[in-house]
Amino acid sequence: MAATSNIAVLLKYFASKQNSAFVVYKDFADYIKRYAQHNVEEVPDLVSYLGNPESAIDKELIPLIKSKQVALIDQDPSKKQIFVTGFFNSKFADRYKEIQSNPAVPFPTITDLPKQAPLEVLNKQNSQDIVFNLMKKQDKNDRQLYAIIIPNNVPAVIFPGNIPISILVDSVMGKIRRMLKKEEYHDYYLKKLRIANPGKEMTSKNFFTDFVNKPDVAMRSLESAGDSFYFWNQLCYFIKQDYEKVKDFTQEDINVLQSVYIAEIVISFFKNEAQQNLQRESALKTLQNLLQKPPYYFTMDTILKFTDSKGIPLYGQYTEKDLKEFLQKxxxxxxxxxxxxxxxxxxxxxxxxxxxxxxxxxxxxxxxxxxxxxxxxxxxxxxxxxxxxxxxxxxxxxxxxxxxxxxxxxxxxxxxxxxxxxxxxxxxxxxxxxxxxxxxxxxxxxxxxxxxxxxxxxxxxxxxxxxxxxxxxPVWYTIPIISWIIALFTKKSNKKKKVNKQKTNVVVKETEEQSENEVSASKPVTKKDALKHAAQAVEAEFVPSGSTLENELSSYRKQWNKMITKEANNNLTEDVNALIRDYLRKVLRTLPAKGFTADRVSELAEQLCNTPNMKKITEHDALLNYTQLYMVFLVKNI
Known part of the structure; x- marks a missing residue:
């Protein structure tokens, strides 16, 4: 071992050297003092252990106790011991290697710990939380020793944090597979699965056969959406239902029950992942389609506000990372x-x-x-x-x-x-x-x-x-002699006007600003003013930067109004405008000013565009955008 001042590493090394998780405090203090004397030149931080090492050790133990890496047993100085959790991490990691080669080997449980071992070093969590969290993200280390609490008084499974969670999943599936390979169980559960799936007998048989005989194929089926989740849940339910009826459990029965409970959680995790992947792919496909629609050019702020056909924001159905990866690609x-x-x-x-x-x-x-x-x-x-x-x-x-x-x-x-x-x-x-x-x-x-x-x-x-x-x-500008005379005097007066205009502009501007401030201070805010203010805020969301409300209205009108003759074109536009005005007039009677938001305008426009008269116009998207903007235009100029 390379020289170090990390007390957690030194404790684990000392425990493994003694082949015991229980380290006598006094013996460890003597050891670390000798270790410091021998390595202080290579590791100067060891100098704190040269004199009286106990005070330095006590200080270093505080964070280790909080993180459950160690525990103190008996505060009597002559009997004080340090329990090193990392010792059992290595020991139980070896147990899981045995289980992978021989599924008959039982899972480690709390009874595998010495009787005097302090149970507070265990990170106890219910099986749902711990398995889900570790499968989402696992930071492998020898600082955690998990106790996976299983319902119905089934013994908790000990899982060391220094091995991948995939080893636990393989072990669980291996134990269930071992049971199903036995002749009396194989035909019994295959029959139950086929009876429970009329019309899908062959599919359910193939699933069962793959699980028992082709482990890799069975595990791949968990990572893709389909009927396999339904068969997995059924099989686990049938096994759990039968085993929970047993009164006197053997060690093998306990192992099967532990495995089935954990397998159900693993299956649930993969099912959620598959559903989220489908949702994410669907949302990104919708995003791609929306980017192809008018107005064709979009800012990042606009993209983040996109919604699906149900009005649910797309951002949330995919993450910020997903969006960045999509745009990057x-x-x-x-x-x-x-x-x-x-x-x-x-x-x-x-x-x-x-x-x-x-x-x-x-x-x-x-x-x-x-x-x-x-x-x-x-x-x-x-x-x-x-x-x-x-x-x-x-x-x-x-x-x-x-x-x-x-x-x-x-x-x-x-x-x-x-x-x-x-x-x-x-x-x-x-x-x-x-x-x-x-x-x-x-x-x-x-x-x-x-x-x-x-x-x-x-x-x-x-x-x-x-x-x-x-x-x-004016007409006299076209008569050469008259226009020449006017030009002669105009050019002279223009020079004087420019000078006077520059002087008066400052005074006029200051007077106008003062008048506006006085009026705004004296007038109370009416509903009309509040609605106008709300409309301006909505306009900023709907109208792209660099364009205007009028330009956007004109552009969308040209898209949905395909009438060739000018009269027919104007009549159709006026009919649509009249419908929007009448509809909005009714809404504004009860709608508070603060309720006039971009989402509310989109909702109102969607409702109006789905009426029979408006549905006759084929360019629905352009009409919807026009309706939203025209509502804003009406309220803005109310």
Missing amino acids: ETTESSNQELPQLLVFKVDNGTRYFVYKNNVIPLIVRLASDAHTAIDEKLTKEWFRLLQNFEKRPEMHDEGAFNNKLKAECAVEAPPLYALLNANFLPILNMEMQETSTVGAQGSIFEGNEMMSYAGILQLNRNTILENAKILL
Whole structure:
């Protein structure tokens, strides 16, 4: 043994040397003093045992007693002994090795401990708790000696913590198997199992035969879901039912009962594991399907809020580790040096989005369609103001400058779109689509290997915007002489206005803030104000970062409203809006403001979309999302 100052190791070594778990305190103190004198140069921590070792030993024993690694017997200094639990860990570990080679060897029990052994060193727990905990996670060590308490006064089984729990499971199954191999038991229990399963006689026979003759096959059946759990439970029940009727137990009867009770717990554990695995796989499959649906791009916060068809959160049906492993696999694994299925892009504020690569182009088209109106209106108003002041900008007349302007506006008005268009995976995705001939099916934002201009992607025309801005101008702006005279005076006055405006802006802003504070302090909060505030909070949950409530409503409306003519399209939208307004009006009569939450809105939208009239619209998911957002829109603008 290498030199050490660990008193637990030294105690165990001294006990094994004496071949007894009972160590005389005085003898151990003498031994450790000699040991310290011999090894102090190699292990300086042993210096505390050189003088009077008792005080140092007493100090070190306190944590060992608390952790049940040792126990003190008889406080009389002349008779004091230390009981070393680790001695029996090694002894009982050897017993389990014997059981594996010969199932007839009985399990160690409390009676196998010496009569004077202190029972407080045993970690006593009921069989359900200890077996479940050890099978979930076992920290093998020689510090614990478990006493597995079994119901109905069946003797407790001693299990040392320094061997794997799988050895206990193998021992239990081996003892049951040994009993079933006996001729009088084999045919009897096989017959009971077949009678209990009419129509499944052959399946139950195969299960029984595999258990008795093919241990590896039988154990593998425990790790997979199926009928095997039903047969396992039946077999254990039949054995336990018969053996509990016995009045005078033999050692073999006790061993069988101990094994059956523990086997039932093992089977229950594996059944729970199989059910959890199925639940986890189903939840991850649902997550994968939800990530393929509109709006196609999702943040981690959104993913954590996903629910299944019953409204139960998916996060909880799988763990954080499961989710990370799923996303890691989807975002990294690929075949033939292609892009992974799930791509990640990040906007300027640091928010990360996940999008499946087959949805990237449809998402860009959708976001571009949403951004088209906002940027078109913004540029029209901006150019109108410039033209009013007889000012010009390069983007009004130069296509290159116009595209640079659109790029800058896209970064402000549609950050997710801007991030996608500048993502480093986009050119690679275009090459993959060309190779697989999927460009025509999804459309493309590329012309060959070059990405289309921002004007082409956003479907915005410089001349059209300029003409629309000019239409808003008064008629005299089109008469050259008059417009020249107005321009002459306007340019001079503009310089003065800019200076005055800068001075007054600060005063106006301070006055407005003061007025708002005075009004908010004097007015009590009404239900209407509370509902508006709640709607804003719900909006933040439903609307992706970088988008707006109006843009999302417009996008989903285009998905569920497929009417071609403008009149029919408007009529259908108004009919749906009217249904939502009427439904929400009734709900708000009794709904408190604090009850207007994201979950409640989702529930209300689901109920409304399942009514006969709404079910006629085929695009259910888009309609559901639209209904949720329109409810928020109504309450927000109540």
